[in-house]
Amino acid sequence: MTGQAAGKTEQSSQKPAHKPFLAALSGKTQERPPFWFMRQAGRYLPEYRKIRAEAGGFLDLCFSPDLAAEVTLQPLRRFDMDAAILFSDILIVPYALGQSVAFEEGRGPVLEPLEISALEAKNLHEAAKPVYRTIRAIRKQLAAEKALIGFAGAPWTVATYMVEGGSSREFKTIREMAYKKPQRLDRLIALLTEATTEYLLRQIDAGAEAIQIFDSWAGILPQPLFEKYVIAPTAEIVSVLQRRYPDVPVIGFPKGAGLLYQNYIAETGVTAVSLDHTLPSEWAARHLQKLCPVQGCLDPMALLAGGDVMLDEAKRLLDIFSGGAFVFNLGHGIHKETPPENVAVLSAFLKGE
Amino acid sequence: MTGQAAGKTEQSSQKPAHKPFLAALSGKTQERPPFWFMRQAGRYLPEYRKIRAEAGGFLDLCFSPDLAAEVTLQPLRRFDMDAAILFSDILIVPYALGQSVAFEEGRGPVLEPLEISALEAKNLHEAAKPVYRTIRAIRKQLAAEKALIGFAGAPWTVATYMVEGGSSREFKTIREMAYKKPQRLDRLIALLTEATTEYLLRQIDAGAEAIQIFDSWAGILPQPLFEKYVIAPTAEIVSVLQRRYPDVPVIGFPKGAGLLYQNYIAETGVTAVSLDHTLPSEWAARHLQKLCPVQGCLDPMALLAGGDVMLDEAKRLLDIFSGGAFVFNLGHGIHKETPPENVAVLSAFLKGE
Numbered sequence: 001m002t003g004q005a006a007g008k009t010e011q012s013s014q015k016p017a018h019k020p021f022l023a024a025l026s027g028k029t030q031e032r033p034p035f036w037f038m039r040q041a042g043r044y045l046p047e048y049r050k051i052r053a054e055a056g057g058f059l060d061l062c063f064s065p066d067l068a069a070e071v072t073l074q075p076l077r078r079f080d081m082d083a084a085i086l087f088s089d090i091l092i093v094p095y096a097l098g099q100s101v102a103f104e105e106g107r108g109p110v111l112e113p114l115e116i117s118a119l120e121a122k123n124l125h126e127a128a129k130p131v132y133r134t135i136r137a138i139r140k141q142l143a144a145e146k147a148l149i150g151f152a153g154a155p156w157t158v159a160t161y162m163v164e165g166g167s168s169r170e171f172k173t174i175r176e177m178a179y180k181k182p183q184r185l186d187r188l189i190a191l192l193t194e195a196t197t198e199y200l201l202r203q204i205d206a207g208a209e210a211i212q213i214f215d216s217w218a219g220i221l222p223q224p225l226f227e228k229y230v231i232a233p234t235a236e237i238v239s240v241l242q243r244r245y246p247d248v249p250v251i252g253f254p255k256g257a258g259l260l261y262q263n264y265i266a267e268t269g270v271t272a273v274s275l276d277h278t279l280p281s282e283w284a285a286r287h288l289q290k291l292c293p294v295q296g297c298l299d300p301m302a303l304l305a306g307g308d309v310m311l312d313e314a315k316r317l318l319d320i321f322s323g324g325a326f327v328f329n330l331g332h333g334i335h336k337e338t339p340p341e342n343v344a345v346l347s348a349f350l351k352g353e
Numbered sequence: 354m355t356g357q358a359a360g361k362t363e364q365s366s367q368k369p370a371h372k373p374f375l376a377a378l379s380g381k382t383q384e385r386p387p388f389w390f391m392r393q394a395g396r397y398l399p400e401y402r403k404i405r406a407e408a409g410g411f412l413d414l415c416f417s418p419d420l421a422a423e424v425t426l427q428p429l430r431r432f433d434m435d436a437a438i439l440f441s442d443i444l445i446v447p448y449a450l451g452q453s454v455a456f457e458e459g460r461g462p463v464l465e466p467l468e469i470s471a472l473e474a475k476n477l478h479e480a481a482k483p484v485y486r487t488i489r490a491i492r493k494q495l496a497a498e499k500a501l502i503g504f505a506g507a508p509w510t511v512a513t514y515m516v517e518g519g520s521s522r523e524f525k526t527i528r529e530m531a532y533k534k535p536q537r538l539d540r541l542i543a544l545l546t547e548a549t550t551e552y553l554l555r556q557i558d559a560g561a562e563a564i565q566i567f568d569s570w571a572g573i574l575p576q577p578l579f580e581k582y583v584i585a586p587t588a589e590i591v592s593v594l595q596r597r598y599p600d601v602p603v604i605g606f607p608k609g610a611g612l613l614y615q616n617y618i619a620e621t622g623v624t625a626v627s628l629d630h631t632l633p634s635e636w637a638a639r640h641l642q643k644l645c646p647v648q649g650c651l652d653p654m655a656l657l658a659g660g661d662v663m664l665d666e667a668k669r670l671l672d673i674f675s676g677g678a679f680v681f682n683l684g685h686g687i688h689k690e691t692p693p694e695n696v697a698v699l700s701a702f703l704k705g706e
Contacts, residue, residue: 169522172654172688179658219609222652222684223633224669256572258611259633280576280612299575301525305532316577331575335525 017144021082024327025210025249025272025293033318033326034082035350039333040075041087045340047074058103062088063130069137076146079347083147084138088131090153090214093195094162096127108167116188121195128199132206139207150208152200154215155192155233162188171220178225193233197240204245211241212251212274219256226260234268242269251295265291277331281320293325300330306342311349370497374435377680378563378602378625378646386671386679387435388703392686393428394440398693400427411456415441416483422490429499431693432700436500437491441484443506443567446548447515449480461520469541474548481552485559492560503561505553507568508545508586515541524573531578546586550593557598564594565604565627572609579613587621595622604648618644630684634673646678653683659695664702
């Protein structure tokens, strides 16, 4: 199977369907900017919570292709976004490399203590096979004008979880390691870079039509370490993906990178960037959108609040960004307490209804 | 008593002592940039831990003028920094307004649920009196060439603790409030702005020679809320302080503000800014240091690591910033596990020893 895998209404004998999301990422300004929302498949939806409860653990859900495909598609049925994003988790890669990961309710992920020498890439695809199956299952059900996004965590962000043993507030262990044991961290990042590249290539093989690389903790590093651990590994991944799949766009999300978004775009070669909500929007429109298509960046708390304040913020962003190639999104994932009605109101607004 | 309170070796009959820290803040490039470190008085020092244990609780230490003065001066005895910073806490203001605050070992501060209507400014100075006494006690012991920094948390950052009930990871309650109950948040911020102004004026009355305003959570807001809750209240505080004490410099520290450091400097009127370690240094030297003196911004993890990597980073920053008005500091407070020897090595290096 190749990256050209057909959507259910897309036949090789027909003209390929127009996909507004992919058109925007190819650099074309769309009259109505396409939209999707980070974490659009998730706990704020009752139908997600139902399937999540049936599946057992969180990883069980990620590894059940039919259920994972189902939760991927749930938000599109309700809100008709322009893109679906694979339901999965950025910690699939450490798991597939052999570091055990548990998701405990209300506590976030817990990873066993890291032993870099014990990590092995040889079982990566065997362990990740259900993810590739999920992608195929989604593509079979996805409408022709919708695009499917595959994703992975960036090596730096995934490494923070592996080194810290889970979520962190101050990231002391890995930041100290960057200064004191750089060879050790370099080795981990190199391993993750290779595994992430392989993992994303297989996602595209299976039918992912665009890739997003989530670097949620890019913003905690001083510039020299940002260059080394955020930009360099991402550039390596992007170059391999683009060599093999030149038509598959890669969206980078170096959350919190601020000014360094400029360097990130110039030096990683990503097709587009996702902007977080703390980045000044006018500056981003002026300085980043001329470099590449941008995606973003409504404050998820405005979506949680809903009403006029949400729509006013959405209008403000449309005014700023819709003169260029733009995908409307949030600046961070949907908060789990967000009323689905707010997502419905915003989606209707974005569709011009 | 006025802001002209004398240091122990400073007499009105003599020429005022040269204070390199204040000279740098007045915009003069110093041949050797003066230095101090955020959280230089603290848990990484055994002599601090000894006094902390004797004092009882953390608030007891903050409210014991002799002990608080002693821990303020401890790091200068060891490392001979150019400035001392009052030992206190940004949560003194909520405490003095009537919201009870407890510091629990290993858990961070815990504040009782906020009732804005129950807060009262009338006991502010009575409650904060030990802080003013601490300042007088420090000034009596401080060498003439050293400067004493007073401080407070910025209204936004202090409000995050008051609304969230302590430290937070996602700041959901206050960010939601900013969209859904802005009047409520506006009222809290207005109250804090007034109380903080009064509190800082009294610190200067008691002998503080410079003020730092810590806005540790400035970086989590989108630009419109940053303008409203970070810039506007800070501008109000600064304007009153500068009217009453035009010669007392005010250093703003909008941690994580990125590009918005520019707006912050232009719109708050602060004398100088403290830079965090994630802000690209060359950019800051080019775009911020021409606007005002800057302070910063070694990664505290480089100090924790020590050795050549620490000194190389320090040299890099000196190369970038020491052509203009500059105070060497960290980009965030000293980590509690930092070996005091590293601070000694860095301090000796900064003094050219």
